[in-house]
Amino acid sequence: MRKNLNVIAAYTIMMGLIILVGIFQSWNIALSIFNLCLISAVMTMGANIQWGYAGLINFGIMGYTALGGLAAVLISVDPVQEAWSAGGSNILLSLLLIIGMALAVRYVLKKYEKSKVRTYIIATIIIAGIIIIRFVSEPGIEAIEEVDPAKTGFLGGFGLPIIFSWIVGALFAGGLAFVIGKVALGLRADYLAIATLLISEIVIAIIKHEDWLTRGVKNVIGLKRPAPYEVNLQQTDWFINLVEKFNLSKLNLITDLTERQSALNQFVIEGSSIFVKLCYSGLFLIVVIILLILTQKALYSPWGRMMRAIRDNEEAANAMGKNVVKQHLLIFVLGSAIVGIAGAMLVTQDGLFTPGSYRPMRYTFLIWVMVIVGGSGNNFGAILGGFVVWFLWIESAPIGLYLVNLTTAGLADTHFLKVHLIESVPYFRFLMMGIGLLLIMRYRPKGILPEKIEIK
Amino acid sequence: MDYINAIVLLLNYIFVPALAYGSQLALGAIFVTLIYGILRFANFATGDMMSFGTMVTILFTWYFQSLGINLGILPTALIAIPFAIIFMVGYMLVIDKFVFKYYRVSKSPPVQLAMVSIGVMFVTQAVVRIIIGPSDRRFFDGEKFLIKAGEFKEMTGLNEGLAIKSTQVITIVVTLILVSTLFWFLNKTKTGKSMRAYSDNEDLALLSGIDPKKIVMITWIIAGVLATIGGALYGLDKSFKPFTYFNNMLPIFAAAIVGGIGNPFGAFLGGYVIAFSEILLTYAYKKFFIYLLPESLEPNTLVQLLSTDYKFAVSFSILVIVLLYRPSGIFKGKIL
Numbered sequence: 130m131r132k133n134l135n136v137i138a139a140y141t142i143m144m145g146l147i148i149l150v151g152i153f154q155s156w157n158i159a160l161s162i163f164n165l166c167l168i169s170a171v172m173t174m175g176a177n178i179q180w181g182y183a184g185l186i187n188f189g190i191m192g193y194t195a196l197g198g199l200a201a202v203l204i205s206v207d208p209v210q211e212a213w214s215a216g217g218s219n220i221l222l223s224l225l226l227i228i229g230m231a232l233a234v235r236y237v238l239k240k241y242e243k244s245k246v247r248t249y250i251i252a253t254i255i256i257a258g259i260i261i262i263r264f265v266s267e268p269g270i271e272a273i274e275e276v277d278p279a280k281t282g283f284l285g286g287f288g289l290p291i292i293f294s295w296i297v298g299a300l301f302a303g304g305l306a307f308v309i310g311k312v313a314l315g316l317r318a319d320y321l322a323i324a325t326l327l328i329s330e331i332v333i334a335i336i337k338h339e340d341w342l343t344r345g346v347k348n349v350i351g352l353k354r355p356a357p358y359e360v361n362l363q364q365t366d367w368f369i370n371l372v373e374k375f376n377l378s379k380l381n382l383i384t385d386l387t388e389r390q391s392a393l394n395q396f397v398i399e400g401s402s403i404f405v406k407l408c409y410s411g412l413f414l415i416v417v418i419i420l421l422i423l424t425q426k427a428l429y430s431p432w433g434r435m436m437r438a439i440r441d442n443e444e445a446a447n448a449m450g451k452n453v454v455k456q457h458l459l460i461f462v463l464g465s466a467i468v469g470i471a472g473a474m475l476v477t478q479d480g481l482f483t484p485g486s487y488r489p490m491r492y493t494f495l496i497w498v499m500v501i502v503g504g505s506g507n508n509f510g511a512i513l514g515g516f517v518v519w520f521l522w523i524e525s526a527p528i529g530l531y532l533v534n535l536t537t538a539g540l541a542d543t544h545f546l547k548v549h550l551i552e553s554v555p556y557f558r559f560l561m562m563g564i565g566l567l568l569i570m571r572y573r574p575k576g577i578l579p580e581k582i583e584i585k
Numbered sequence: 586m587d588y589i590n591a592i593v594l595l596l597n598y599i600f601v602p603a604l605a606y607g608s609q610l611a612l613g614a615i616f617v618t619l620i621y622g623i624l625r626f627a628n629f630a631t632g633d634m635m636s637f638g639t640m641v642t643i644l645f646t647w648y649f650q651s652l653g654i655n656l657g658i659l660p661t662a663l664i665a666i667p668f669a670i671i672f673m674v675g676y677m678l679v680i681d682k683f684v685f686k687y688y689r690v691s692k693s694p695p696v697q698l699a700m701v702s703i704g705v706m707f708v709t710q711a712v713v714r715i716i717i718g719p720s721d722r723r724f725f726d727g728e729k730f731l732i733k734a735g736e737f738k739e740m741t742g743l744n745e746g747l748a749i750k751s752t753q754v755i756t757i758v759v760t761l762i763l764v765s766t767l768f769w770f771l772n773k774t775k776t777g778k779s780m781r782a783y784s785d786n787e788d789l790a791l792l793s794g795i796d797p798k799k800i801v802m803i804t805w806i807i808a809g810v811l812a813t814i815g816g817a818l819y820g821l822d823k824s825f826k827p828f829t830y831f832n833n834m835l836p837i838f839a840a841a842i843v844g845g846i847g848n849p850f851g852a853f854l855g856g857y858v859i860a861f862s863e864i865l866l867t868y869a870y871k872k873f874f875i876y877l878l879p880e881s882l883e884p885n886t887l888v889q890l891l892s893t894d895y896k897f898a899v900s901f902s903i904l905v906i907v908l909l910y911r912p913s914g915i916f917k918g919k920i921l
Contacts (some may be wrong), residue, residue, distance in 0.1 A: 153787060186696065248910070255622075312909060317628040318696045323838050324908055327901035330835060336893040400699025490832055494703050556714035567684060572699050 131568070136509050136578060139423040143516045145545065150524065157399070160406040162523050167413035168474050170515035173499045174420055174508060175467030180508030181580065183460045184440040186322040186329050189309065190496050191467045192329030196305055197298030199343060202286055203483045204294035204354045209285035212276045212341075217284065219269025220341070223262045231256035240408040242337055274342040283344045291353050294473045295393020302469025304333065304461045314454070326548040329489045349482040356408035360399040369393070372400040410480050416474065417512065420467060424508045436460060495522065498566050504576025521565070522558055529557030586743070589878035593745040597734075603864045604857070605753040605822055608760035611856025612815030613837035614848050615767070616808050618683050622690070622784040622847035623804045626698035630706035631812075632834030637676060637709050637825045638813030639820045640717045642669040643724045650726070658728035661751070666817055678703055681805050689801070721826045725752065743890035752822040764853055765816060767807065771849065776803060785846065836863075837895065839904040843912025854916065859900045868892045 147166075151159035172190060179185040188437050195380045233254050241247045304308060313324045343349070362368050371382065376396045383389045427433050439446040439453050447453050476482050495518065501515020535548045569576065611666045613635060618843075620628045628634075645665035684705055688698050731754055734746025770775040776799075783800045791797060809810040816830065821831075838858050844855025869887040892897060907914065 254731075312905065314914065316908065318694075319699045320842070320908075320912075322696075322699065323842065325626060326903065327839065327904055331898045331901050334895055338892065387623060411604065490834075495705070497700070498707075524741040550715075553715040553718065556711050556719070558711075559707045559714065560711035563704045563711060566704035566707065567701065570697070570704060571687060574697075 135178045137514055139577060140509075143513065143520070146520060149267075152373040154527075155401055155404070160403060160410060162520060164406060164478060165411060165523075166407050166516040167410065167417055168471050168478070168494070169321045169499060170417055170512040171413075171420060171474065172468050172496050173503060173511040173515040175425060175464045175471065176496055176500045177464075177503075177505060177508065177511035178424065178466035178467065180500055181461060181511070182428070182440065183457060184318070184438045184483035185314070185461060186318050186323045187325050187461065187464065188489075188497070189194050189306075189329035189332075190468055190493050191331035191487050192325075193302035193305065193468040194472035194475065194492075195329075195333050195484065195487045196301040197469040198282065198476040198482050198484075198487075199336060200298035200301050200469070201291055201294040201352065201473045201476035202349050204286055204289050204297055205291035205435075206286035206349065207288040208281065209236070209276065212273045212281060212284050212339045215272035215276055216269030216341070217273075219266055220273070220284065223269070223357075224422050226258065226262050226265065230262075233258075245278070270341045277557035280346075281344075282347070283341050288550045290355065291477050292355050294477070297468040298473030299466040300469075302472065304464035305467030306353075307458070310458045316463060326489060326493060329493070333474055333487050333489060337353075343482070346485045348484070350480070350517075352476065352480045352482065352561060354480060356405050357411060357479065357547075359398075359401040359405055362404060363397050368401070368404070369397055372397050375416050378519060400555075413474060416470065420470075421508055421512065428508065447522070462559060495562070497564055501566060502569050503578060504578040506575070506580030507578050508578075509541060510578035514576065518562070518565075520559055525552050525558035527563045528530050528563075529554045532557075587876045590743055590745045591873050593743055593747050594873055594876065595746065598741060598748045599861075599864050600866055601749060601753055603860045605621055605750075607671055607813055607857035607860030608756050609686040609819040609822065609838045609856075610816070610837055610860055612760060612763070612811050613833065613855045614840035614844065614852035614856045615764070615839040616811040617837055618814065618844070618846055618849055619804055619808055619811070622697075623683070623780060623800065624847075626695045628704065628747050629699060629702045629834070631708050631837055632678070632710055633709040633713065633827075633833045634673075634808075634812045635816030635819070635833070636713050636825070636830035637816075638669055638809070639816035639825050639830070640713050640827075641672045642666055642813065642817040643717065643722060643820070645669055646724050656727065658751070660725050660727045660755070660821055662724055662817055663755075666814060668816065670810050670813045673813045674806050677805040677812075678802065678807045681801065684769075694824045710827065717827075721824050722820075724822045725821050727751065751907050752818075756818045756822055757817060759814060763811070763850070766828075767811075767838070767849065780804065787901055791878065803887040836900050839900045843904055843914055845916040848914065849917055851914055851916030855914070858915070859903065859917070861897050863896050866890045866899050890905075 138355065147159050147163055150162060164225070172194070174194075176187060176190060179187045193206040234251055236248060237250050237254070241250075273284060275504070276282055309325060311329055313321055313328070316324060337345055340347065361377070371391060373396075376393075380389055380392060380396075383392055435446070435451055436456065439451060439456055443453055500511060501513040501514070502518055504510025530551065531552045537544070537550060540547045573579075608669050613631060617628060617631055618634075620626065620631075642662055642665045645668045646660075648660045649655070649664060651659050654664065656663060684701060685698065688701060728751055730748060731751045732747060732749045732838065734748040737747045738744070767775075771781060779795045779801055780803065782793070783795055783797065785795075819830075819833070837856075840855035840859045841852045842855070843858055844851030844853070846852075866888065869889040871884055871886070874882075874884050874888055
């Protein structure tokens with residue numbers, strides 16, 4: 130118990146802060162912060178597995194997140210029949226061609242020794258393949274994009290419940306990570322970081338501009354929900370009764386019947402959006418807890434010890450007969466798959482898929498601040514990092530405004546400096562992130578909750 | 586005549602813009618490569634350091650404009666740049682003293698320094714946005730075009746016009762002067778040679794009596810000069826927006842790595858490789874072929890290899906290919 134005191138204290142403080150937001154701002158804001166904190170926590174756990182367990186830097190986080198979001202669209206949206214009949218065959222043919230191309234490259238790689246000729250053959254196969262695929266897919270893509278472009282103009286998905294996409298998102302992200310890992314894992318740490326960042330930019334460029342698959346920047350809206358809709362809730366009897374029970378003391382103060390009814394309506398509307406958010410919180414919490422149990426088990430298993438051995442001394446681990454390359458690839462895929470789950474969760478919560486909002490340059494570094502601040506190698510630390518950093522990221526504007534008002538209290542309201550500072554309050558979040566990261570790196574390089582390995 | 590038209594077309598839409606853009610990338614790439622070679626970390630704050638330098642340039646430009654000082658047909662920013670450089674070098678040295686020095690002295694792994702540079706990136710971003718705001722700013726004044734498309738057509742009687750913006754010429758000329766001075770400095774002067782020695786083998790350099798503090802300081806000074814000039818030239822040619830500068834970090838890194846990281850000359854050429862491939866692969870060649878081919882063979886599509894949406898993706902794909910087949914870059918940098 131004593132050993133875990135700092136963990137419990139840190140989480141209690143964090144929860145207290147969120148409750149304070151609920152009391153002083155509104156429970157709606159507090160819950161949406163809490164939900165996004167949970168999603169960030171999942172992403173951080175993914176990054177933490179790669180960085181904390183194995184020392185791999187992966188800056189491709191937004192690429193996997195976007196793929197997870199794509200999975201949510203492909204799973205939950207109903208298929209667009211006209212689009213399939215218009216261009217589906219061309220797309221399927223192109224898909225077969227891509228698979229054929231990959232198999233051909235693989236065959237050449239296996240069959241022939243490494244030589245210049247082999248490189249040229251592979252290059253020829255790829256270039257010829259791309260040209261053929263463009264010719265085959267172009268008419269199909271055009272036909273698909275012409276099918277009611279304002280509403281569809283894409284192939285749609287499978288029309289399954291959106292929850293399934295959480296698993297499929299993990300598979301997509303894991304698949305991409307497998308390819309990237311095969312290509313880039315041999316590189317040195319900071320080189321790997323840059324390469325993964327650039328690859329994630331490529332992935333997002335594709336998702337953004339291939340309208341037949343994702344509707345691109347036209348966005349997909351109105352995705353199915355795993356939670357009830359507010360409008361339906363507001364007409365359900367048991368929910369109205371529940372809200373009435375909760376607010377009985379306030380309602381009893383109002384004597385006039387019509388006024389009482391309108392107050393109740395107000396409470397029901399507020400209550401319904403809180404209830405929906407609570408449903409999401411429950412779902413996300415289940416995911417976080419399952420992942421936490423799995424990652425904790427993995428950390429203390431023989432496999433976890435082997436990963437730490439590889440991280441701390443690659444040569445020695447290699448000499449002991451551990452296959453470093455294979456393990457690196459495995460952990461790269463696992464971590465990325467977890468990030469993919471987070472991506473699908475994010476789209477599920479928002480109910481819409483907006484490829485334009487995936488900005489690798491903006492959010493990748495934020496997730497990394499979460500990992501470093503929380504404590505790399507410690508799962509509880511990673512989750513805490515997700516919570517703390519996301520909370521600060523959202524709440525830094527109000528905090529900044531308060532600080533500006535405090536420091537410029539002596540100036541008139543129209544003083545140019547004060548006006549300018551109040552206008553730039555949103556940018557205080559960057560300052561907070563930066564200074565926070567620098568201070569943690571300097572004075573507590575292992576994070577708020579440092580890695581602690583106990584032999585059990 | 587058609588051949589000349591076709592050539593002018595390519596000059597106008599590909600060669601001149603790519604040369605200017607490449608020069609801007611090249612300065613950034615040399616900046617990255619110098620930090621990497623001598624201070625030994627990947628500087629993720631590159632884009633934001635450039636935007637900081639540009640911001641200071643803009644502030645000085647506004648100040649001079651309010652005083653009524655200008656250079657006639659040349660942009661006022663050219664007088665502002667030297668003052669901005671002084672300011673920027675100060676900023677770099679302060680950051681080094683308070684942030685990077687600690688990790689250098691304690692011999693932290695390069696990854697940790699890269700993470701620290703992310704912290705610097707956030708702080709610089711905040712400072713720039715708080716001082717000048719996130720919006721798009723143009724600070725160019727003076728004569729806009731050296732040759733206007735219309736004038737060129739009249740002069741030569743061709744169908745295609747060739748427009749050369751004065752900012753493009755300024756960019757290329759300044760880059761050439763700056764880069765040749767830098768190479769002269771690195772190859773011929775004693776300090777430059779000791780910097781190269783330090784980059785090549787730190788222990789051996791220390792043994793032969795090279796002062797590491799001096800080397801580091803000079804590196805930051807050169808870096809400050811490169812960042813300010815590179816950023817200001819980009820801002821003059823296009824416009825200044827903090828987020829664009831932040832994003833430019835990616836092609837700059839790509840240029841540095843393609844050229845062979847740690848090798849300034851490679852970085853210089855890498856900038857042009859990236860710029861030219863981005864523009865060559867996304868340009869629609871329809872008009873070009875109309876000029877060259879007989880009427881029966883004229884293309885009816887755009888003849889574009891990739892849509893312009895994939896502009897960024899092109900340079901990154903080149904980077905990935907280079908990484909796969911020649912991890913040390915085209916011009917042999919450090920093997921990573």
